[in-house]
Amino acid sequence: MPSISKRGVDMPPSPIRKLVPIADEAKARGVKVYHLNIGQPDIHTPEVAIDAVKNIDRNILEYSHSAGLLEYRKKLTQYYKKFGIDINTDDIMVTTGGSEAFMFAFFCCFNPGDEIIIPEPFYANYSGFATATGINIKPITSKFEDGFSLPPIEEFEKLITSKTKGIFICNPNNPTGYLYSQEELNQLREIVLKNDLYLLSDEVYREFCYDDYDHISALNLEGLEDNVVLIDSVSKRYSECGIRIGALVSRNKQVIASAMKFAQARLSPPLLGQIAACASLEAADDYSEMVYNEYLGRRNVLVEGLNKIPGVRSLVPKGAFYTMTKLPVEDSDHFCQWILGEFQYENQTVMMAPGSGFYSSRYLGKDEVRIAYVLNEDDLKKALIVIEKALEAYPGKKTL
Incomplete structure (x- = not known):
């Protein structure tokens, strides 16, 4: 069998998408998955x-x-x-x-x-x-x-x-x-x-x-x-x-x-x-204003909610629509897999991107996740409840 190129072997998997199979399995079980892992907005495209x-x-x-x-x-x-x-x-x-x-x-x-x-x-x-x-x-x-x-x-x-x-x-x-x-x-x-x-x-x-x-x-x-x-x-x-x-x-x-x-x-x-x-580029100015205000509101809801969860810390982003959030866990890769594959609260779970995938230096980001606030405020509030309940139940949680 011909071998794969070194470039193909070395190509890193996406930390944003690598948990998709686990999310798909959760959905197949009928679990609602809140996608906070990827920058896919739910705001409508300009008409x-x-x-x-x-x-x-x-x-x-x-x-x-x-x-x-x-x-x-x-x-x-x-x-x-x-x-x-x-x-x-x-x-x-x-x-x-x-x-x-x-x-x-x-x-x-x-x-x-x-x-x-x-x-x-x-x-x-x-x-x-x-x-x-x-x-x-x-x-x-x-x-x-x-x-x-x-x-x-x-x-x-x-x-x-x-x-x-x-x-x-x-x-x-x-x-x-x-x-x-x-x-x-x-x-x-x-x-x-x-x-x-x-x-x-x-x-x-x-x-x-x-x-x-x-x-x-x-x-x-x-x-x-x-x-x-x-x-x-x-x-x-x-x-x-x-x-x-x-x-x-x-x-x-x-x-x-x-x-x-x-x-x-x-x-x-x-x-x-x-x-x-x-x-x-011909979209009315009120479209851009609507989008901006929507993300600003979502940012405030998410960051405020994250910082109310015991052991969780999130800075207030100055731009974009992501936050790197510290969780009270030893291994966010494992936590992100666990919450998708083994946990649900009221038939809901959350998909996040493990922080380690955003670092080139080894061992960094192990207690961090990237969260994208691309969902509406109601869904963000529901996702926050799921994250809090998951951290309460997670066996790998750090002692506070």
């Missing part, structure tokens, strides 16, 4: 997007330009201007979801064996993208006790070697909900310039910044025109995860030219997805 797909005036569903529909890219330039980001259509590569934007960025900016520094905990799929492209992640740990703020810049300096080619941030952060300040971004700017590095910035959640905190894009940093590569997606912004439309944005002409070659090899991003995304 203008649905209508645009329903009312397509085309006789052929053709390939688009490899960089994406020009109409869509033109609208994106206007969208970014609202955030003080001045770019043109040639700076934008429309991709098949944010995932392809990550892959293109890694392929274009780094060679196999290069190192990138990423503050952990980080979005688990970064590890998969790095493995697939042969890049080595050098994690730098942000701590719960520090609010998951950016680690001291001196710690970044210690990790930089001749193999270091970039720094990668997520702002607002998935999974912590942390939002980087101007001061922190300025510190990154200096170290990027000093060491001639790329700064990759995942800014998928820019619309979701709470409590009067402002989002500052890496593309707003002066002097980094050739260094910054931005990753974006409509999945969360318009609750359109399934249309698979993202973007790679950079003022670095060589990066875009290189990405174009990979884009041409895959021909074009999804046409129907681009049509929906393009229409979404």
